[in-house]
Amino acid sequence: MTETAVAKVDHSDGISTSPEGTQRTQSVLREIRRLTRRYRMQAMPFAAIGATHGIGAVAAALDPPEALLPVAAGWTASAGIYGYVHRNASRWDRLYACVAAGSSAGWQAALALAGANGVTAGLMWAFGAALSIPWWVRHAEPEPDVTAELAAPPQPREALPVAPGTADRQLKLWNEHIAANGKPLPGSALDGITEFAYGWKATVTLAIGEHWHTTLQARKSILSVYDLPDGRVFVEAMHGESVRKSRLTVLTSDPLQQKNHWNGPGLDPATGKFPLMIAADGEPLHFKLWNPGAGALHALISGVTRSGKTKVLDVVLTEASMSDRVYPLVIDGGGGASLPQWRERANLFAGTPEQAREVLRYTLRLIERRRPVVERQGGGSLEPSPELPLVPVVIDEAHKLLMSDDETDNRDIVRMCEQITQEGAKFGVCLILATQVPSVKQLGNSTALRDQVKAGTIVGLRITEKGSGNMIDTGDPMPEHLKDLPAEFPDGSSTHGLGYMMTSRKIRARALLLENPAEQPVTPTGLDPDSAAEPVPALNTAKKPAETAPPRRSSGPTAEDIDATVREAIAAGTEPAVDELMRDTGLAMTQVRAALKRI
Ligand SMILES: Nc1ncnc2c1ncn2[C@@H]1O[C@H](COP(=O)(O)OP(=O)(O)OP(=O)(O)O)[C@@H](O)[C@H]1O
Known part of the structure; x- marks a missing residue:
């Protein structure tokens, strides 16, 4: 008998632990867990x-x-x-x-x-x-049909060699209906077919002179050849490889149709990222809070009402508040109704436009406080640590605070946000915005803000208007427009949380769901001594917008407010120069000039 054929015996109790026995036990345990x-x-x-x-x-x-x-x-x-x-x-x-x-x-x-x-x-x-x-x-739920699943051996997520015959069938269909002359991708080759839990993957190589974008355009034909519903074929670039090549993912079942629950903090302090979405092939997609050695990253999360933005922010804020190296500040552009769970849990919570202004001014002052820290370390950017945490300013319903109209002048808020995105990254300060549409209009028409945020992480959930995805079409072409994402899955369930994250992978994904963030613990995190020296605004005493509303502009600061802010800044040591005052107060140039004249 060869050594490998002998079942391993645990001599302490004489129990045989043959691989088949272990597999059986594991599958019984899996079934018990499932039930x-x-x-x-x-x-x-x-x-x-x-x-x-x-x-x-x-x-x-x-x-x-x-x-x-x-x-x-x-x-x-x-x-x-x-x-x-x-x-x-x-x-x-x-x-x-x-x-x-x-x-x-x-x-x-x-x-x-x-x-x-x-x-x-x-x-x-x-x-x-x-x-x-x-x-x-x-609490009755429709029983999923698991007969096939139970009959087949359990399939791990990672790629497996395809059962003989399966690959032959895929290849035959490809060669006959896609790669033949007169078909969508003549002369193309399908290689390395591997199966995974939800379908199969392969590499497509086009004929000489073709670009992989052509494969992307052939998605509908591929769906038809393999007889699949919409949204089951994905074509991605293979960076660093020939432009003729692309990665093809074909789903025979859709893992995004089920809710994927967040199951514990995943922020890796070494990389600054955590899993936020599950891609259509079952792989996690990561949200980056910072880039090691390169500073904090801004972010934009957008989608129509009920698309799941706030739930995405819940996951981001939970990861942030459970980490000892992140010190989140929260601004709720929905007047406190969007993120109520964070009112008591965030380090600062602004529920009114006036409070939002206070928090943004405070954030700008924190950046100033951290300038000497960067100088002391000899330049570069600050690496988040328990002693010097990252400060993300999370703004839900940001469009309500950034867009101005005849009634409301929010240009000062836009300017402060621009300043935070332009200067904050190397000081460990970033802005995470949630808007309904990923457009420059919703960012107060600020191209500066758009360009900064675009360089960070963008999560695009479902939208309803065509021309609005102008922050999404960066880099590789999108496999589909966000507007074309379905509102419902074929089984009639809603597609909340479905969208794309602009990483190196452009593949449909669904955000992890955290039902109740208030059940998660918060790790107490303190600011570094330089930042902690900055007096924290007393937001609880801030007046409600209704009480402060001036007759013409409902949430813009009044001349008295502006004068008081400028006076305070000068009293606190800011030079009475327009530039200095703009930087320290976040006010616009015209506002500072007018205030200086009045004072
Ligand atoms: N990733 C997800 N998976 C499953 N369900 C989700 C997911 N995200 C959100 N939902 C569900 O969708 C609903 C709406 O989510 P959410 O409040 O986050 O949307 P929203 O885009 O912030 O809407 P609004 O703009 O109206 O505040 C919630 O009931 C939530 O349970």
Whole structure:
């Protein structure tokens, strides 16, 4: 017998651990995990009935007054569970939890008095089962068809050699309907076909004289040849290879159709990035907060209402606030209604335009505070660390704060944002904006802001207007316009979070979903001593816009506000020169000039 044929034996207990045995155990464990995940909601009533029975049995076995103890503990637990549901769940769940917790408390007492093995226990199980029915009906999910999945051996995500015959079929179809003369890509070759969990990948090489953009244009024909619905074929550049080559991904099933839940912090301090989206081939796409050695990165997240922008910001803010090297500041352009979960959790939270101005001015002053730090380290850019954290200013509904109209003059906010994006990166300060459309118009018509943000990370979710994706068409052509992203998947579920991240991969992806960021812990992070010396604006005392609204311009600063800001800056040591005052106050040149004249 050869050595490899001998099953490994664990001599400590004599259990055979042959590879087949391990595989079987792993697949049983996987199946148990899958069933637990899938049926956890359905199993909840059984857990509650079992706990009620257990408490009743313990109490019945004890004599008074000790018997009171398990009942008291059970009642407290019932009240606690109800209290938790009351705070966190919908009205239906609250009502259900109220009835269930009340019944459980009643049955605990009944079992304690009448004994836990007789008719009372039977009645209690019958009552519990009846009460479970509305729960099961409400939480019933359509059972996915897993017959094929169960019949086939489990497939790991990474590429596998294709089963004989499968590649032949793909190749035959390609050669007959795509690469033949008179077909969309005559003379093209399909190589290196490999299967993965959701389909197959290959390399396409076009005939001499052709460019891979032609393969991109042939996507619809490829879909038709392989008989697939829209959105299942992706063609990507192979950077560093011949322009004739491209990577083809063909999905036989769509992993984006399911929600992909965020499952724990993933920010890597060595690279400054964390997984934010899952691409159509199941690979993660990373959001970069900073570039090691090159400073902080700005970002733009855009998409129509209900496309999932705020949820993307929730993931970004959770990763930031769980890291000991990030100190996030939050501005909610939606008047505090967009990111309410961050009101208490962010280091600073601005819910009104006036508070937003305060936070932006403060951010500009932090940049100034950090100038000597960069000088002390001899130039370059600051590397985020627990002693010197990255300061991202996250602005949701940024278009509301950046766009001006007849009623509102927000040019000072645009100017401050421009300044932060132009100067902040090397001082570890960045701007992360969320707008409805990735257009320069929504950035207050500031091409400076657009150019800076474009150099960072762009996440484009679904939009509805054609000509608006002008910040997205950078580098390689997009496989599809954001406007063409579907609002619903074929099964009728919404496509929230579906879009593209402008990384080296231009492939459809879906953002990870974090249902409730408030459940995640926050890592206390302090600013570096230079930044910490800057007085923090007292936002809680900031007036609401309604109280400050001047008659003509609802949220622009009044002349008195501007004069007061300029006076304060001069009193704090800023030279009374226009440039210096613009830098320290974030005010526009005309505003500073007018204020200096008035003062
Ligand atoms: N990645 C995702 N996966 C699955 N569902 C998501 C995802 N992102 C968001 N959703 C769901 O979509 C809905 C809308 O999300 P969200 O509030 O983030 O949208 P929005 O673009 O910020 O909308 P608005 O502009 O109206 O604030 C939410 O109910 C959320 O649960």
